[in-house]
Structures are given as C-alpha cells and as structure tokens.
Amino acid sequence: MSASTMNDLSLAPTTRNRRPGSLRPTNVIVYGIALVVVALTLGPVIYGVLGGFRTNAQLAETPAGLPDPWVLDNYVGVLTNPTFWQYTWNSVGVSLITTAVVVVFGVMAAYPLARYEFKGREGLFMVFVVGLLFPATVAIVPLFILITQNLQLGNTWIGVALPQAAFALPMTVVILRPFLMALPKELEEAAMIDGASRIGFFWRILIPLSGPGMVTVGVLAFVASWNAYLLPLLLLQGDMKTLPLGVADFSSEHASDTAGVFAFTSLAMIPALVFFLAMQKRIVNGLQGAVKG
Amino acid sequence: MADDVTTRDVAASPATSPARGAAGRTSRVRPAAPARGGRxxxxxxxxxxxxxxxxxxxxxxxxxxxxxxxxxxAVQMSLFRWKGIGPLVDFVGLRNYVSVLTNDVFTGAVVHNLVIVGLSILIQLPLGLAIALLLNRRMWGQSALRTIIFVPYVLAEVVAGVIWLQLLQPQYGVIDGILDAVGLGSPEQGWLGDPDLALWTLMVVLTWKYLGLAVILFLAGLQGVPEELYEAAQLDGATWWQVQRKITIPLLGPTLRTWGFLSMIGSLQLFDMVWILTRGGPANATTTMATFLINEGTERSNFGIAGAASVVLFVVALFMAVLYQQLILRRDTRPETGRN
Structure with missing residues (x-):
C-alpha cells in the first residue's frame, strides 16, 4: 500500500513530463479532438487546392471526391495568365511601400513616446491608442474622395499604401513603444556620457537593438496590406488591381468555372501562407504583444 | 494637433527641465554653475x-x-445632402441622421452587427478556451498543430470567402453533396440564399476564420501561468478540471478580456467577408453597418447618408469600447495606473 503510493509519487511527474506521447485514454481523446480540429481547419483549404486539380465535370459529379485523373489545366491556365502576375506584382508593390512607411514612421514616433520625458507625452500616445478604434471603414468614403480628387492619387500604388500605413500606425506605435521602453536606461546614459546625442543614440543603438520589434510590426503591416480588400476595391481599377481584388473578380466573372476559381484562389493564397510560415513566430509574438499590452 | 501638443510643452517647460538634458555634457562643462537652469x-x-x-x-x-x-x-458630409459633385451647399442639419436611424435596413444592420459581436464571443470563447486547454500540454506534433490552427486567420478574408462560397454552392457544392450523401437535406436556395439561414451561415464561416486567433492568444496566455502552481495544485490532490477552473482560467483573465475587445471591434467593423459571401443579402439579411455605408456611398453616391452612417458606426464602436473598458478591462488596468 505505502509502497505503491511512493511509487505513484515518484512516477507521476515522469510520466507527465517525459513521455508525452504515451497512449493513455485521455491522450487518445486529446489526439482525437486535435485531429477533428485540424480536419475542420484545413479541410476547406485542402479541398480548394485539390479542387484546382479537377475538372468542373468531376466537381459536379462527385463534389466530395478526389482528383481522378489529376488535371493541371486550371493551374497552368492561371500561371500563364498575365493578369495574375500583374495583380501579384501590384500586391507586392503596395505591401512593400505600406510596410516601409509604417516601420520608418512608426519607430520614429515611438522613440520620443518611449524615451523622452515631456509633458503631453501620454496625451500624444493616447491619440494613437484612440486611433486603434478608428476602422478604415468609418473614413472610407471621404478617404476615397481625398485620394482620387484632392490628391489625384487614385489608381496608384502609393494612393493605397499611404492610407493603409496611416491606419496601421496606431497598432505599430502601441506595439513598439513598450519595446523601446524596455531597453535598459543604462545604455542611453552610457551613450550620452560617450558624447552621443539623443539622435545619435537613436540611430546607432536604438535602431539596431529594436530590430526584432520592427520586424514584428513590419510583418503585421505587410500581411494586413497583402490581404486588404476594401481600400483597394475603391481605389484601384484595371491593371492596378491587387490579388484579393483579382480573386474576387475571377470568382464572380467565372462563377460557373468552379475548378478555375479554386486554382486561382489557391495560387493567390500561396504567398501569404509561405510568408506566414516563414514569419510565424513574429506574427504570433506581435499579436500576443498587442494583447498583453 | 502637433502644434497643440508642442505649445503645451513650451508652456510647461520649467516643470520638466531638470529631467535629463542638463545632466550630461552641460554639467561637465560648467560644474555647479548657478546659471545652469538659465539659457x-x-x-x-x-x-x-x-x-x-x-x-x-x-x-x-x-x-x-x-x-x-x-x-x-465624414462628420461634415453627414450634415449635407451631397451626391459627390460640386461644393457642399445643401445643408440639411441632422436630417441624414434621422433618415439613417429610421431606415429599416440600417437598424437591421446594427442588429446584425450586435448579433455578430455577441455570437462571436459566445461561440469562440468557450470553443477557443477548450481547444487551448486541451492543447496546452506536451504532445506529439504540438507546434505543427498550432501552425495549422492559425492558418485561416492568415488567409485574406477574400480568399477564405471565395473558397467558402464554392463549398456552399447550392446543389453542386461539397457541403450539400455531403449532406445529400448522409441523407440530410439542404435548403433549396442554398445556405447563403435563404434569408433565415444566411446570417447563421456567415457566423459559421467567421468562426472558422477567427477561432485560430483566439486559440493562439489563449495558448500564449497559458504559457504565462507558472508551472509551480500546477504542481502545487496537483500535490494538493486537485483534479484536472479543478486546476483549470480555479487556477488557469482566472489567471488567463487579462488575455481573455483583451481578446474579447479585439473580437468586438472586429465584429463591429465587419465588411470583407460579408461583401464576398452575400453583399449584405439576401433581402438585407446579412447587411452590416459597413456594407450599408459602402453601398450608400460608392454604389448610390448618397454621400451624406454614408457620412451619417459612418458617424453612427463610430459612435456605436466608441460607446461599446468605453463600456467594455469600464465594465471589463478596468480590472486589468487599475493596478497599472496605480503604479504610474
């Protein structure tokens, strides 16, 4: 009796921590649930990718079937479609400009908000915090008029990128400020004693050290811009459209060509997925940082 | 705005002056000079x-x-009747607001937004929490699992929407196909074509798209719970469920509350997914405030009406944000303000 209790006590931590894969009943249930979650999560995506390898006849006959035979025509059709590449190119351009503006302006604004002491600092910071509440939707119609009529930037990359950057700034500043605050004060004091100005400190010490933070906000801004729909929808036409607009257009213009829509959509999501996989840690860290404040 | 802040600083400068600037080089050049605070x-x-x-x-x-x-x-526009051509001259006061607030389509849209806010939290909170608690253990393929769960969130709403649009196609879509195969019927006009079902179908797609965010954030919060607490509770003979209920979930509070805030703001601003799936239809069954104002502004050029709808959307969002802050987030921020 006492021996078995002893045994339990000494064994319990080992089984819990060292052998995670052991097939106890609870583990089976957990893995079962995990499988269901994975299936429901990935199911639609995988179905779309596989659907691109089928013909419309196959899709209509057995909606839930596998490609039989596998057909490459849909994907080849999209990949040899110059419009697809034009849209991809536009998406890359708009997203890169947005990201560059957000990161540069964001880190500049976050620096005094984090490391200068001045009256009105918290008030200034609140401007950006309240900015989190402004959806682009609220301002979208005047924004459309401002950009197309007053600034004459309608149907240009920069006309989409600048407002997108402006709306991404609050999140950027809110994430970067605590990041810059966390860098130890001694660094700054040491730099000052060595004769560096605050601007010198910013360039030579703060920027290199805050690389990870800037990558995080950069990735978030890039993904948001890459996926954006509403602003490009209003501002871009014809050859200037981005990929999400292309996907939406293709699916309504070729509504009867389900397989083609699947192929186009699958190819359009590859860049975002690849980028996500490469930058996964950063995206997740950024979002978690935002939540933890 | 910049001017405002700067002038206030200038006025307040004596109060903040001894802060930093004088400490470094200046003081070394003229040590203990009485005029240090001067020019x-x-x-x-x-x-x-x-x-x-x-x-x-x-x-x-x-x-x-x-x-x-x-x-x-937008605020200015909301006070005029304006079709987008010529100057703003036709001042109508608050008439656009009256017309928006008495418009059944718009009030319906507000209701839809509120339903989506409520259902998103009611569905995703327990579901996300359950999945996060189950996955918060060392298991095979854990990091792959986390990546997979997050995939829908990273996809563009347009991409996710177009895929679901195909899956949900009446008759030829795979969902109807599966339901047929197991002997269940499906609505004649399709899941998105039936006014009674469209909003619920939209909720299913939104849950699919955004559950991953909740799970990832909750998992991150769970990592912040110190392991010793679990060990102590287990030594005291607490069951798994007691540990979750008494230790994990309370400690996860701040994360849950902040997620709720993000979810609420997102639901109020919802546009992309609705526009792709239904354009607000059928029969305005899924109109949101955002689709309403885009429809009025860009398709019908009723800029005054769109402006008024924008302002109402903003006021609703602000009101709910303040309410949320007062009722729920306050618990998190109070100790912090105490420290500052």
Whole structure:
C-alpha cells in the first residue's frame, strides 16, 4: 500500500513530463479532438487546392471526391495568365511601400513616446491608442474622395499604401513603444556620457537593438496590406488591381468555372501562407504583444 | 494637433527641465554653475522639443491627413445632402441622421452587427478556451498543430470567402453533396440564399476564420501561468478540471478580456467577408453597418447618408469600447495606473 503510493509519487511527474506521447485514454481523446480540429481547419483549404486539380465535370459529379485523373489545366491556365502576375506584382508593390512607411514612421514616433520625458507625452500616445478604434471603414468614403480628387492619387500604388500605413500606425506605435521602453536606461546614459546625442543614440543603438520589434510590426503591416480588400476595391481599377481584388473578380466573372476559381484562389493564397510560415513566430509574438499590452 | 501638443510643452517647460538634458555634457562643462537652469537649459529644452517634433511629425502628419481629416470630413458630409459633385451647399442639419436611424435596413444592420459581436464571443470563447486547454500540454506534433490552427486567420478574408462560397454552392457544392450523401437535406436556395439561414451561415464561416486567433492568444496566455502552481495544485490532490477552473482560467483573465475587445471591434467593423459571401443579402439579411455605408456611398453616391452612417458606426464602436473598458478591462488596468 505505502509502497505503491511512493511509487505513484515518484512516477507521476515522469510520466507527465517525459513521455508525452504515451497512449493513455485521455491522450487518445486529446489526439482525437486535435485531429477533428485540424480536419475542420484545413479541410476547406485542402479541398480548394485539390479542387484546382479537377475538372468542373468531376466537381459536379462527385463534389466530395478526389482528383481522378489529376488535371493541371486550371493551374497552368492561371500561371500563364498575365493578369495574375500583374495583380501579384501590384500586391507586392503596395505591401512593400505600406510596410516601409509604417516601420520608418512608426519607430520614429515611438522613440520620443518611449524615451523622452515631456509633458503631453501620454496625451500624444493616447491619440494613437484612440486611433486603434478608428476602422478604415468609418473614413472610407471621404478617404476615397481625398485620394482620387484632392490628391489625384487614385489608381496608384502609393494612393493605397499611404492610407493603409496611416491606419496601421496606431497598432505599430502601441506595439513598439513598450519595446523601446524596455531597453535598459543604462545604455542611453552610457551613450550620452560617450558624447552621443539623443539622435545619435537613436540611430546607432536604438535602431539596431529594436530590430526584432520592427520586424514584428513590419510583418503585421505587410500581411494586413497583402490581404486588404476594401481600400483597394475603391481605389484601384484595371491593371492596378491587387490579388484579393483579382480573386474576387475571377470568382464572380467565372462563377460557373468552379475548378478555375479554386486554382486561382489557391495560387493567390500561396504567398501569404509561405510568408506566414516563414514569419510565424513574429506574427504570433506581435499579436500576443498587442494583447498583453 | 502637433502644434497643440508642442505649445503645451513650451508652456510647461520649467516643470520638466531638470529631467535629463542638463545632466550630461552641460554639467561637465560648467560644474555647479548657478546659471545652469538659465539659457543653456532653455537651449537644450528647445533642442529636445525640436527633436520630438522631428521624430513625431511624419507619423502625425500621415495620421492626420489620412485618418483624422477623412473622419472629420465624414462628420461634415453627414450634415449635407451631397451626391459627390460640386461644393457642399445643401445643408440639411441632422436630417441624414434621422433618415439613417429610421431606415429599416440600417437598424437591421446594427442588429446584425450586435448579433455578430455577441455570437462571436459566445461561440469562440468557450470553443477557443477548450481547444487551448486541451492543447496546452506536451504532445506529439504540438507546434505543427498550432501552425495549422492559425492558418485561416492568415488567409485574406477574400480568399477564405471565395473558397467558402464554392463549398456552399447550392446543389453542386461539397457541403450539400455531403449532406445529400448522409441523407440530410439542404435548403433549396442554398445556405447563403435563404434569408433565415444566411446570417447563421456567415457566423459559421467567421468562426472558422477567427477561432485560430483566439486559440493562439489563449495558448500564449497559458504559457504565462507558472508551472509551480500546477504542481502545487496537483500535490494538493486537485483534479484536472479543478486546476483549470480555479487556477488557469482566472489567471488567463487579462488575455481573455483583451481578446474579447479585439473580437468586438472586429465584429463591429465587419465588411470583407460579408461583401464576398452575400453583399449584405439576401433581402438585407446579412447587411452590416459597413456594407450599408459602402453601398450608400460608392454604389448610390448618397454621400451624406454614408457620412451619417459612418458617424453612427463610430459612435456605436466608441460607446461599446468605453463600456467594455469600464465594465471589463478596468480590472486589468487599475493596478497599472496605480503604479504610474
């Protein structure tokens, strides 16, 4: 009796921590649930990718079937479609400009908000915090008029990128400020004693050290811009459209060509997925940082 | 706005002057000089002020031009009858607001938004929490699992929407196909074509799209719970469920509350997914405030009405944000403000 209790006590931590894969009943249930979650999560995506390898006849006959035979025509059709590449190119351009503006302006604004002491600092910071509440939707119609009529930037990359950057700034500043605050004060004091100005400190010490933070906000801004729909929808036409607009257009213009829509959509999501996989840690860290404040 | 802040700083400069500038080089040049707070202090204050302006100005200019100005314009526009041509002359006071607030389509849209806010939290909170608690253990393929769960969130709403549109196609879509195969019927006009079902179908797609965010955030919060607490509770003979209920979930509070806030704001601004799936239809069954104002503004050129709808959307969002802050987030921020 006492021996078995002893045994339990000494064994319990080992089984819990060292052998995670052991097939106890609870583990089976957990893995079962995990499988269901994975299936429901990935199911639609995988179905779309596989659907691109089928013909419309196959899709209509057995909606839930596998490609039989596998057909490459849909994907080849999209990949040899110059419009697809034009849209991809536009998406890359708009997203890169947005990201560059957000990161540069964001880190500049976050620096005094984090490391200068001045009256009105918290008030200034609140401007950006309240900015989190402004959806682009609220301002979208005047924004459309401002950009197309007053600034004459309608149907240009920069006309989409600048407002997108402006709306991404609050999140950027809110994430970067605590990041810059966390860098130890001694660094700054040491730099000052060595004769560096605050601007010198910013360039030579703060920027290199805050690389990870800037990558995080950069990735978030890039993904948001890459996926954006509403602003490009209003501002871009014809050859200037981005990929999400292309996907939406293709699916309504070729509504009867389900397989083609699947192929186009699958190819359009590859860049975002690849980028996500490469930058996964950063995206997740950024979002978690935002939540933890 | 920048001017405002700077002038206030200038006025307040004596109060903040002994802060930093004087400590370094200045003091070494003239140690213990009685005039230290004098001209040099003012100079370094001025310099500091210029630096602040230099760093903050680009962001504020961009923010002002593309966020503040358009929002102010929306407010202004809402007071005029304007079709987008010529100057704003036809001042109508609050008539656009009356017309928006008495419009059944718009009030319906507000209700839809509120239903989506409520259901998103009611569905995703327990579901996300359950999945996060189950996955918060060392298991095979854990990191792959986390990646997979997050995939829908990373996809563009348009991409996710178009895929679901195909899956949900009446008769030929795979969902109807599966339901047929197991002997269940499906609605004749399709899941998105039936006014009674469209909003619920939309909720299913939104849950699919956004559950991953909840799970990832909750898992991150769970990692912040110290392991010793679990060990102590287990030594005290607590069951798994007691540990979750008494330790994990309370400690996860701040994460849950912040997620709820993000979810709420997102639901109120919902546009992309609705526009792709239903355009607000059928028979306005899924119209949201955002689709309403885009429809009025860009398709019908009723800019005054769109402006009024924008302002109402903003006021609703602000009101709910303040309410949320007061009722729920306050518990998190109170100790922090105490420290500051």
């Amino acid at each position: 040099r202090g003012v100079n370094s204050q001025l310099r500091k002020r210029l630096e602040i302006v230099f760093f903050v100005a680009p962001a504020l200019a961009l923010f002002g031009l593309f966020v503040i100005v358009p929002i102010a314009t």
